[in-house]
Amino acid sequence: xxxxxxxxxxxxxxxxxxxRLSLVASLAIIFILVNILVILIMQAWPTLSExxxxxxxxxxxxxxxxxYGALPAIYGTVVSSLLAILIAVPVSFGAxxxxxxxxxxxxxxxxxxxxxxxxxxxxxxIGMWGVFVLVPIVRDPxxxxxxxxxxxxxIFQGNQLGFGFLAAGIMxxxxxxxxxxxxxxxxxxxxxxxxREAMLALGATRWETISKAVLPFGRSGLVSAVILGLGRALGxxxxxxxxxxxxxSIRFSLFSPGSTIPSKIAGEFGETLPGTLxxxxxxxxxxxxxxxxxxxxxIARLLVWRMSAVKMGRL
Amino acid sequence: MLGALTLIIRKGxxxxxVSLCVxxxxxxxxxxxxxxxxxxxxxxxxxxxDFITNEAAFPIGTPxxxxxxxxxxxxxIVSLGTLIAVPVGLFAxxFLSEFASPTVASSVRFAADxxxxxxxxxxxIFAYAIIVRPMHSFSAISAAVALAIIMLPVVARTTExxxxxxxxxxxxxxxxxxITRWRSVLSVVIPGAxxxxxTGVILGMARIAGETAxxxxxxxxxxxxxxxxxxxxxxLPLQIYRYAMSPYQDWLQQAWAGAFLLxxxxxxxxxxVRFISRKRGS
Numbered sequence: 001x002x003x004x005x006x007x008x009x010x011x012x013x014x015x016x017x018x019x020r021l022s023l024v025a026s027l028a029i030i031f032i033l034v035n036i037l038v039i040l041i042m043q044a045w046p047t048l049s050e051x052x053x054x055x056x057x058x059x060x061x062x063x064x065x066x067x068y069g070a071l072p073a074i075y076g077t078v079v080s081s082l083l084a085i086l087i088a089v090p091v092s093f094g095a096x097x098x099x100x101x102x103x104x105x106x107x108x109x110x111x112x113x114x115x116x117x118x119x120x121x122x123x124x125x126i127g128m129w130g131v132f133v134l135v136p137i138v139r140d141p142x143x144x145x146x147x148x149x150x151x152x153x154x155i156f157q158g159n160q161l162g163f164g165f166l167a168a169g170i171m172x173x174x175x176x177x178x179x180x181x182x183x184x185x186x187x188x189x190x191x192x193x194x195x196r197e198a199m200l201a202l203g204a205t206r207w208e209t210i211s212k213a214v215l216p217f218g219r220s221g222l223v224s225a226v227i228l229g230l231g232r233a234l235g236x237x238x239x240x241x242x243x244x245x246x247x248x249s250i251r252f253s254l255f256s257p258g259s260t261i262p263s264k265i266a267g268e269f270g271e272t273l274p275g276t277l278x279x280x281x282x283x284x285x286x287x288x289x290x291x292x293x294x295x296x297x298x299i300a301r302l303l304v305w306r307m308s309a310v311k312m313g314r315l
Numbered sequence: 316m317l318g319a320l321t322l323i324i325r326k327g328x329x330x331x332x333v334s335l336c337v338x339x340x341x342x343x344x345x346x347x348x349x350x351x352x353x354x355x356x357x358x359x360x361x362x363x364x365d366f367i368t369n370e371a372a373f374p375i376g377t378p379x380x381x382x383x384x385x386x387x388x389x390x391x392i393v394s395l396g397t398l399i400a401v402p403v404g405l406f407a408x409x410f411l412s413e414f415a416s417p418t419v420a421s422s423v424r425f426a427a428d429x430x431x432x433x434x435x436x437x438x439x440i441f442a443y444a445i446i447v448r449p450m451h452s453f454s455a456i457s458a459a460v461a462l463a464i465i466m467l468p469v470v471a472r473t474t475e476x477x478x479x480x481x482x483x484x485x486x487x488x489x490x491x492x493x494i495t496r497w498r499s500v501l502s503v504v505i506p507g508a509x510x511x512x513x514t515g516v517i518l519g520m521a522r523i524a525g526e527t528a529x530x531x532x533x534x535x536x537x538x539x540x541x542x543x544x545x546x547x548x549x550x551l552p553l554q555i556y557r558y559a560m561s562p563y564q565d566w567l568q569q570a571w572a573g574a575f576l577l578x579x580x581x582x583x584x585x586x587x588v589r590f591i592s593r594k595r596g597s
Binding site: 012014015016017019021022023024025026027028029030032033035036039040043051090091092093094095096097098099101102103114115117118120121122123124125126127128129132174177178181205207208210211226232234235236237238242262265266269270274280281283286289290292293294296297298299300305 | 316325326328329332333334335336337338339340342343344346347348350351353354356367370402403405406407409410411413414419421422423425426427428429430432433434435436437438440444447448464467468471478495496497498500518521522524525526527528531552555556559560570571574577578581582585589
């Protein structure tokens with residue numbers, strides 16, 4: 001009897017310890033996330049107090065006069081990521097539709113496997129491929145052709161170097177295609193079969209079924225897939241640092257070299273002395289990047305959650 | 316007559332759009348195969364035993380150089396990162412699946428999802444600020460911490476998801492036999508979810524093994540063999556980056572050999588994981 005009671009006591013203690021441990025581990029995740037924000041703000045504080053909000057819209061980066069502005073990096077980040085989205089979305093949606101609606105059953109899992117493998121390849125390797133294979137292709141024929149055919153547009157003017165926004169956008173598109181494809185595939189797969197059948201029974205063609213019944217049903221899921229892809233593109237470092245050309249200025253031509261927030265940090269951080277305003281400004285850049293990706297990711301996750309809530313009938 | 320015409324137009328449009336979708340998929344798959352193919356074919360010509368067993372050769376151009384130090388360095392920081400991330404991630408997954416109330420669980424899950432979306436270079440800067448700066452030295456340990464933070468949400472979410480797949484009846488059966496919850500988690504739920512958990516850990520390890528950006532300001536790289544965890548350490552992705560951007564033909568070839576090694580690792584891991592999950596599915 002006494003033994004039994006001791007046993008029960010011990011087991012209750014075991015339960016308490018175990019559930020506390022698991023709670024602490026979970027809180028660690030939240031703690032890390034909050035801490036990243038706090039540390040970045042603390043480290044970027046000298047720059048924030050020196051330049052204030054004007055750090056966001058000035059474009060100097062001068063270590064002699066100690067004046068720093070984030071605009072060229074923000075511009076480069078936004079331009080290269082939007083370009084990536086522009087290229088990646090049609091391809092990814094097409095591929096996702098193919099994988100769920102068109103491909104024969106035996107092909108579906110193999111084809112998704114191949115596309116998703118791209119997401120697993122380390123970005124440094126993709127970057128090497130970009131430098132040695134894609135950049136020459138971008139220079140000639142892509143830039144040559146665009147320059148000849150659309151040279152009257154400001155975005156297709158300037159030296160055809162290969163390295164620059166265009167190459168960065170294409171490389172980023174490559175990197176986010178597997179992410180957007182696999183998420184949209186999951187979204188489309190979750191569309192009830194009855195939606196398709198109803199449409200087909202009305203005499204719709206396959207594309208009419210897809211465009212009028214399947215895609216609208218998964219709309220918020222598809223949007224969140226794109227936003228998640230955007231989040232990934234915004235923060236990608238190595239690939240962009242290798243192909244964008246790393247010039248810190250704002251130029252409107254897609255042919256010209258530029259910088260993004262991650263590429264600026266990656267290129268300069270190692271040569272910067274701790275405690276300087278320059279270091280603090282790099283951390284300010286990191287803070288801006290963190291804030292942007294945070295917002296983008298929160299929007300995407302909320303959309304996903306809303307969608308699964310709709311699916312489960314809670315909304 | 317008009318009806319027949321619209322039908323032809325609709326069918327033609329249908330054919331065009333379906334073809335475009337097929338084109339998208341074919342394009343994506345071709346690009347993957349081209350890229351992997353190029354890296355493997357190009358890399359294997361420079362890959363040999365010396366690459367794994369030798370240190371970098373000096374001066375540049377001496378044949379027989381390799382990346383032994385970098386391979387060992389990567390192995391060390393990846394193992395260390397895994398050692399940090401797995402216990403925390405495992406317990407977080409257990410919490411999410413077994414102990415948490417729905418509201419608490421969803422906020423933790425939300426945080427985990429957001430953490431996995433934080434750019435890896437920001438994580439690297441975080442590790443720099445909390446470890447490298449106070450210790451006044453780039454170090455293996457700071458790199459391991461950065462990689463662990465990247466791996467943590469992956470482990471937590473895959474653990475949770477595979478534990479949820481274990482039927483509730485098994486837990487109830489265990490509890491009905493009079494054992495406590497933590498015993499039932501340890502000896503019933505976790506063994507049932509083991510394949511999924513291991514898969515998640517392996518995928519996480521494969522991911523952090525190729526991470527470069529967070530190592531720039533933590534591991535920093537080193538030309539020497541491993542000495543201590545509190546000193547800069549050589550890492551494969553860092554060296555590939557350095558060599559790939561260098562003007563020397565020899566270094567470039569070494570970079571391709573390194574890329575081959577990393578790509579093979581990813582390929583093997585992906586195929587193995589696919590094989591395991593298929594076996595489980597059937």
